[in-house]
Amino acid sequence: MNTVRSSSPGIFPHNATNVPQPGRLRRRLSAPSRSPGAGQRRQGHRRSVVPSIAGVAILILAACGASPPESASSSTQSSTITVAAAASLTEAFTQIGKDFEATKPGTTVIFSFGSSATLASQIAEGAPLDVFAAANPATMKTVTDVGAADPPINFVSNTLQIAVPKGNPGRITGLKDFADKSKKIAICAPQVPCGTAAVKVFATAKIKPAPDTLEQDVKATLQKVASDEVDAALVYRTDVIAAREAVEGLEFSEAQRAVNVYPIAVLKGSISAAAAQQFVDYVMSADGQAVLRKAGFGKP
């Protein structure tokens, strides 16, 4: 659930001009320390600690409250949108965010990637987000059901692939190895979209998997393969492409029976709904779709 800020609003110039400097504050408030008596000097020194703490606190507060500079530098409308997106979209959306920012100067896109289900419950709890891209319609439905999102549109699809560590140390040949208790196996928990898809795949193939761990989201599952702790895992084919230095992918025929369609929607709570809609439009545009296709996603 890491937040990626693809471009940072510059707060430092703001600080330099508006914030009272703690040093000056301290000097003014600790005047007694300049009087000659030794006892008094000590006392003044001690007293000066409080104003300097106050000064630091003011500095910190000012830094926190400082908004990106809105005048002068950006004459076009400036806005920041926060996009909550399924973990499997991490690489593709980070790229799309950069491209989008380049076409819309002054707009900043911040991402919160994580398990779709976690993001959905954060949105239902009122998290201040602008766009939600989920890894399956069921998680999107939990958001639209509580009236937290505009009608979603499907923008890509994804299928599962078997991921094995480079060199395939467990000599995995296909889906049937997932039933082998002697192999270390990771799959997603059935509560999250990649786990739902995995359950469907195993049901179709009539295989009873013997996993060693049920991971919270697809990136956690992938990480177990990439660090060579498991022999095989079921992840999205896009994840295999994203981690191609560390893992290898094996296709299996049942994958086509569990295609995950990804919906995206502008959220009702968005304070910059126009920019949020522009982002969604960009994802649907030829440029956005090209990035997604390159990452391994299929047509919706």
Add this chain to the structure above:
Amino acid sequence: MPRSRSGTADRVPLALALPALIALLFLLLPLAGLIIRAPWAEAAEVLNRRSAILALRLSLITASVAALITVVIGVPLAWLLARPTLPGAGLLRALVTVPLVLPPVVGGVALFSLLGRSGLLGGPLYSLTGFSLPFTPYAVVLAQVFVALPYLVLAVEGALRAADRRYEEAAATLGANPLTVFSRVTLPLVAPGIAAGAVLAWARALGEFGATITFAGNFPGTTRTMPLEVYLALETDPGAALLLSVLLLAVSVGVLVLLRDRWSSRW
């Protein structure tokens, strides 16, 4: 400053009472929120789920084993750190507290790099025996020991420093060897400190999440402890997550109160 003389010693000044009250409310109000928002009508069903019972059982067993291990290896370490003659004690003490400042997830990654099946020690172990620690209850216990050990060491070291060294010296002059002094004089002297440290370590192990989910994985019955169960329940059934949290809280507070009645002193 003459005006400070007017108050009696046990009067609580407002400047202390107010922040103390804020601290207390800050700790208690979120718990109140948890209890108020939990869907009690579903309590019987949720708490009787097999997954909840499995998770609670695993949590209680692993946390207790972890607390026991921290005592067995932590008390000697604390004794070593408390010795006035130990060279480099400051650096050692700083190293001992590392798991306190380390994000637990990073702790889990660190354990992986040492004990994972391609780790520094885990690699040779795996190639020799075919056994790997991750995804086993042993990994859960190791993760818990890693994060809980500093609590015990710091508590016991504090107790050792506060204890009167002259008893040990007296025992030594009467001919007791160092091990006898430790077991017959030092240990009884700091027993309350050890108990306090063990309880802290147990509580920390019970609540351990980050290192466990990273290093031990997440599988019902073998590695899914209560905090992991709560986290997973949050995904689909937030009400159940609240109930499970209250259950974990009730069990841990219950155990702490029971133990407190036993060893009433100090903590």
